[in-house]
Amino acid sequence: MDLKLDADDLNTCVQCGLCLPHCPTFRVTGDESMSPRGRIHLMREVQDNNAPLTDEVLESFETCVQCRGCEPACPSSVPYGYLMEQTRETLADAGHMTPTWQKLAFKPLANPTMLQAGSSALAVAQRLKLVPKRLGISEELPIRRKPLKATGEDVYFFTGCVMDAWQRDVHAAGMRVLEAAGIGSIPTNELAPCCGALHAHAGLADDTRNLAGTMMANLDPDKPILVDSAGCGAAMKDYGHLLGTEAAKAFSARVFDIQEYLADHLEALPTVQPLDLRVAVQDPCHLRHVQRAHQATRTVLAPHVRELVELDDDGLCCGAGGAYSVLQPDLSGDIRDRKVAAIDRVTPDAVASANPGCSMHLGAAGVPTIHPMELIDRALNA
Amino acid sequence: MTAVLYTDDAVLLDFAADVGSEGAVAIEGARTRWGLGGPLEESARLLAAPSGIVEYVPEEMIVTVRAGTTVADLHAELAERGQWTALPERGGTVGGAVAVGQNDFRKPARGELRSAVLQVRYVSSEGKIVSGGGPTVKNVSGFDIPRLITGSLGTLGCIAEVILRTNPIPAVERWFRADGADPFALQRVLLDPGAILWDGTSTTIQLAGHGVDVEADIALLADHGQFAEVEAPAAPTGHRWSMTPAELRNLPTAGLDAFIAEVGVGIVHASSPQPKPPLSASVQLVHERMKAEFDPTNRLNPGRVVGVR
Amino acid sequence: MSIIERVRRTISGPESSGDPLLDELRAALSEDRVKIDGAQRSLLGKDASVFDGGNSGPICYPTTTDEVVAIMKIAESHDRAVVPRGAGTGLAGGAIPLGAPVVIAVTKMNQILEIDEDNGIAWVEPGVINLDLTRHLTPLGYHFAPDPSSQQVCTIGGNVANNSGGPHCLAYGVTNSHVVALEVVTASGDVLMLGGLDAEPDGYDLRGVFVGSEGTLGITTKVAVRLTRNRPAVRTLLLSFSNTRDAANTVSGVVAAGIVPAAMEVMDQRITVAVENYVNAGYPTDAGAVLLAEVDGPEAGIDIDAERIRQIGLDNNATDVRLAGSEEERAALWKGRKTAFGAVAQIAPDYYLHDTVVPRSKLADVLDEIYEIADRHDVLVMNVFHAGDGNLHPLLIFDGREPGVLDRIHAAGGDIITASLDAGGVLSGEHGIGVEKQKYMDRLFTPDDLDHQNRLRRAFDPVCRANPGKVLPMGHSCADIQQLRSVPAEVWG
Known part of the structure; x- marks a missing residue:
């Protein structure tokens, strides 16, 4: 069947195999059909040679975490992420993957009221011990939340959907850090209810396009938009490609990861006593492999903690992958085991992760994970 | 195209004719390791391999040499261009050294013999000239016949000619000895010792390389014992034990009268032969098949068995 | 697999596939470690070269030497060839399947078993990635010297099969100089320990001839690699x-x-x-x-x-x-x-x-x-x-x-x-012959030379079941793949 993949993009892969070790699912399975080279081969087989969509082929596509760790490793610059998103979109449209329950499950993300209600229900369920641990919601969710208030008008602070519902404290910390650097921020709240990243990963790109349109219409086109979730930032930086319009490209150019933005304003922060912690940096895939802005995390953390240590796993994915940990719990757990082992090897006091999905996923395995902004906020207020 | 590959070298062709295709035959070198592999069957005709350096290309660091050439003659020629090979210098021939496959007692400095044999030409059991390997320093074209023939004691073919890799002779080579110095500690401290010999009491070390590097190593030696510079020692004699580097630590309690151990390598020169277990049944089977494939009539060096000491 | 299917299999055990070879392999390993899907078999038809071997037979992912022995014996009883596979980065088609053989992928045998500093070696399984090994050794001050361009992905088992080189082999030598012992399994299921940790192991240098034999003598299941000290x-x-x-x-x-x-x-x-x-x-x-x-x-x-x-x-x-x-x-x-x-x-x-x-x-x-x-x-x-x-x-x-x-x-x-x-050169410095250069072998070797290479091969594998159709040119017994092509059309779709 026609997967609607660009023939040139598909042809860019020369099968050299250099992507294999950078793919978390290949690493844990040793199975080439669960590697980027293998998945591209299967895309070609399906699109060019009309190979049947067997369970194994679909499994190969469904098990991709979409971490895009293969992209920086690829000397041929194969746009793997786009190939996989398009494959999933085509297959979802044709009813081959992304079942209806999943489509419905993503709907409330775009609706703050529904999400708040659902989240409060989840908080209650958590207290009743009804929430499986593997969901990674390790700390108790608040049943009621205080809304975030603007601290100025210099920048937008993207609050998003799940993160705002579950990790609003991180947003608050980020806004306080910005304020300490003299940057006032406006929380986007219902102006920008959701970035649409999870929808795009599931092949529901039209939903993402709608959400992008809403956000672009609601936000003042002159202000930078800061994002403290690597996954959301990556998605929003990609609106230019997704929508293909000049307005979208201009919008994407205004999106910054909060660490990335703060790194350029670091001198404005007061000098403080660093926290007495040995901190391992866990690079979220969408910060490292997609935004490629992960060095900024080190730049902003360095003055605020005693010691920064690097993991030795080449930035391999932790297995969170947005909804991946729920949809592919076994693989996700195996991938996480590798990450946890890498963390254990450097014996940190805490692990800094700039993505809510990663921190929840690692937190569920007992790893003390904290957002870089929370660390800096603590150092500033110590 | 193919035909030109067959050699028209009259010396080799004569040697092949001498070996022929019938009757037991063995190649005699300088008899420095004649007893290895057990007694030769008395019926075997003794032949000498042809000798002489065929081609020496110092710029390529390779030399083509006939098997009957002595290692001493070869190395004398190479030394004029500042080179040598990994072949042991102990009075034997090139062919004998390759057939036996043992390294020089300064192996860290000289390199491994088995890696130095780039190409081998031998006369087969059927009296044909066969080549394996190639003339370049790097080569994975086909099966590694040179490694099979090296150390095969002439039981698979009569070695006629080899192409060897040569190496530059280091700028400086000096020997030092001290009593009571821990050779194992030194092996960890020194980056590239040319040899560390140990007799249980004294440690004799060769340092080789650039003058400044040797000087730096001499400074390190001072922390490990009262080292004095000595003449280069002669090659150790006696029975040859093959041990793991780690096993050498236990030598003083192993009940040997006297020994010289090559620390870091695992070779021990001792007065008594090493007790060795037989090959495993599965490996033995491959050995038997190999011999049957290469010498179906069992006429090459009959009586000799690789691995028998 | 659907939940209903999973429950059904849990209750009744795996259903026969109707193919005895497949059933036996699955019984010896486990159902999920023997793959047979057409898409996967087409995927393993290729390595990193331009050659395509067509669909492979069943793809096995063993985790132990015993499982490799079992695969070899099952393949032998069904008269099927076997092809080992690492990361599939070969450039001469050495790992492509000819005639739908059983593929033994070693990617799940990926443990570093032991670091033995006193003997200057490490025991590793064949699926360990070259660069992973070096990274593992770095804190101890060592590395594994062969460093092919694919070192971040290629396996030690693949390095052994191809006698891999790399830029730094100029001074340090190729893989053959960095492997001191090998545990291998022959096509008939015999386990051989080749070479050894001692200085000059007895017997013919079977370790030396196995390295670089492109999977035609058997499959590597354990390797003792030399530790090379990092230079200051x-x-x-x-x-x-x-x-x-x-x-x-x-x-x-x-x-x-x-x-x-x-x-x-x-x-x-x-x-x-x-x-x-x-x-x-x-x-x-x-x-x-x-x-x-x-x-x-x-x-x-x-x-x-x-x-x-x-x-x-x-x-x-x-x-x-x-x-x-x-x-x-x-x-x-x-x-x-x-x-x-x-x-x-x-x-x-x-x-x-x-x-x-x-x-x-x-x-x-x-x-x-x-x-x-x-x-x-x-x-x-x-x-x-x-x-x-x-x-x-x-x-x-x-x-x-x-x-x-x-x-x-x-x-x-x-x-x-x-x-x-x-110019006086040779066919290959490090990629091997595979299927790429078989037809050129007679430009470098006489028929007698090739005959002796074939004899060496037969000593390990008299019936030529290990990776047949590779290295030696047509006309030599182990290269004749005509019969390999005659896989019944209905087998594995």
């Missing part, structure tokens, strides 16, 4: 030249001067531009050729050889000589060199990477000839190679969708091989 000092020089001839002459000049650098790599202008676009390491894109030369060793004398190489470069018209100022700069330069092949996809989607060796003094002449050959066949060639060994890697770039292009590529490749052999 390293100097990396980047020399620029206006043409490849000057770069090649510098290389032969260095060798002739009796210097053995850790590595000497040359890239021509076309490949340098492609590489620089990818890594931004500061490679000069206006130079006709660059030479990356590295020396390592003790701190005291490290600059002596570096200076001599610089001088030899200048004597051969180097336009610039740069010393890498930091470890980051050095790493970036090497990253560029090691990803060179993939980087050409910026220019065209397909490449054919050749591999021949010539005497180092002939490098410049053979390179000139290669450019002429490419012009004659109207194909684009780039050269990036292990100059210190005389190991050429002409890279032919093309778009496979262009009609007739593959014929021109193969014709040019044949001429390059002829030119290399005429």
Whole structure:
């Protein structure tokens, strides 16, 4: 069947195999059909040679975490992420993957009221011990939340959907850090209810396009938009490609990861006593492999903690992958085991992760994970 | 195209004719390791391999040499261009050294013999000239016949000619000895010792390389014992034990009268032969098949068995 | 698998597939470690070369030596060939399946079993990735010396099968010098321990002949690799030249001067531009050729050889000589060199990477000839190679969708091989023969030579069931794949 993949993009892969070790699912399975080279081969087989969509082929596509760790490793610059998103979109449209329950499950993300209600229900369920641990919601969710208030008008602070519902404290910390650097921020709240990243990963790109349109219409086109979730930032930086319009490209150019933005304003922060912690940096895939802005995390953390240590796993994915940990719990757990082992090897006091999905996923395995902004906020207020 | 590959070298062709295709035959070198592999069957005709350096290309660091050439003659020629090979210098021939496959007692400095044999030409059991390997320093074209023939004691073919890799002779080579110095500690401290010999009491070390590097190593030696510079020692004699580097630590309690151990390598020169277990049944089977494939009539060096000491 | 299906299988056990071979393999391993889906079998039909072996048979993922033995015995009882596979990065088609053999993928045998510093070795399983091993050894001050361009992905088992090289094999030697012992399983299921940790193991050097035998003697299940100590000092020089001839002459000049650098790599202008676009390491894109030369060793004398190489470069018209100022700069330069092949996809989607060796003094002449050959066949060639060994890697770039292009590529490749052999060279320096160069073997070896290679092979595998159809040319018993092609059409769809 026609997967609607660009023939040139598909042809860019020369099968050299250099992507294999950078793919978390290949690493844990040793199975080439669960590697980027293998998945591209299967895309070609399906699109060019009309190979049947067997369970194994679909499994190969469904098990991709979409971490895009293969992209920086690829000397041929194969746009793997786009190939996989398009494959999933085509297959979802044709009813081959992304079942209806999943489509419905993503709907409330775009609706703050529904999400708040659902989240409060989840908080209650958590207290009743009804929430499986593997969901990674390790700390108790608040049943009621205080809304975030603007601290100025210099920048937008993207609050998003799940993160705002579950990790609003991180947003608050980020806004306080910005304020300490003299940057006032406006929380986007219902102006920008959701970035649409999870929808795009599931092949529901039209939903993402709608959400992008809403956000672009609601936000003042002159202000930078800061994002403290690597996954959301990556998605929003990609609106230019997704929508293909000049307005979208201009919008994407205004999106910054909060660490990335703060790194350029670091001198404005007061000098403080660093926290007495040995901190391992866990690079979220969408910060490292997609935004490629992960060095900024080190730049902003360095003055605020005693010691920064690097993991030795080449930035391999932790297995969170947005909804991946729920949809592919076994693989996700195996991938996480590798990450946890890498963390254990450097014996940190805490692990800094700039993505809510990663921190929840690692937190569920007992790893003390904290957002870089929370660390800096603590150092500033110590 | 193919035909030109067959050699028209009259010396080799004569040697092949001498070996022929019938009757037991063995190649005699300088008899420095004649007893290895057990007694030769008395019926075997003794032949000498042809000798002489065929081609020496110092710029390529390779030399083509006939098997009957002595290692001493070869190395004398190479030394004029500042080179040598990994072949042991102990009075034997090139062919004998390759057939036996043992390294020089300064192996860290000289390199491994088995890696130095780039190409081998031998006369087969059927009296044909066969080549394996190639003339370049790097080569994975086909099966590694040179490694099979090296150390095969002439039981698979009569070695006629080899192409060897040569190496530059280091700028400086000096020997030092001290009593009571821990050779194992030194092996960890020194980056590239040319040899560390140990007799249980004294440690004799060769340092080789650039003058400044040797000087730096001499400074390190001072922390490990009262080292004095000595003449280069002669090659150790006696029975040859093959041990793991780690096993050498236990030598003083192993009940040997006297020994010289090559620390870091695992070779021990001792007065008594090493007790060795037989090959495993599965490996033995491959050995038997190999011999049957290469010498179906069992006429090459009959009586000799690789691995028998 | 649906939940209902999963529950059903839990209750009743695996259902017979109707294929006894498959059932037995699944019983010996587990159902999920024997794959048979058509898409997966087509995927394993290829490695990183341009060759396609067609669909493989069942793909097995063993985790122990015992399981490998079981697979071998089951395959034997069904008279099926076996093909080992690591990461599938081979460039000569050595791991592609001919005649739907049972594939044994070693990627799940990926444990580093033991580091034995006293004996200077590590025991590893064959699926361990080359660079993972080196990274694991780094804190102890060691590395695994063979460093093929694919080292970040290729497996130790694959390195053993191909006797892999890499830039730093110039000084340290190829894989055969870095493997001291091997546990292997033959096609008949015998487990052999080859070589040993002692200095001079008894018997024929079966370890030595197994390394580089491209899976035709059996499959490696455990490897004792030598630990190479990290060198305290390293100097990396980047020399620029206006043409490849000057770069090649510098290389032969260095060798002739009796210097053995850790590595000497040359890239021509076309490949340098492609590489620089990818890594931004500061490679000069206006130079006709660059030479990356590295020396390592003790701190005291490290600059002596570096200076001599610089001088030899200048004597051969180097336009610039740069010393890498930091470890980051050095790493970036090497990253560029090691990803060179993939980087050409910026220019065209397909490449054919050749591999021949010539005497180092002939490098410049053979390179000139290669450019002429490419012009004659109207194909684009780039050269990036292990100059210190005389190991050429002409890279032919093309778009496979262009009609007739593959014929021109193969014709040019044949001429390059002829030119290399005429210069006194050999067929392959590190990629192996595989299915790529079988038909050229009789240009390097006489029928008697090849007959003896075949005898060596039969001593391990008398019935030629291990990776048949590789290395030896047609007409030799283990190469005759006619019967292998006669797999019943209905088997495995």
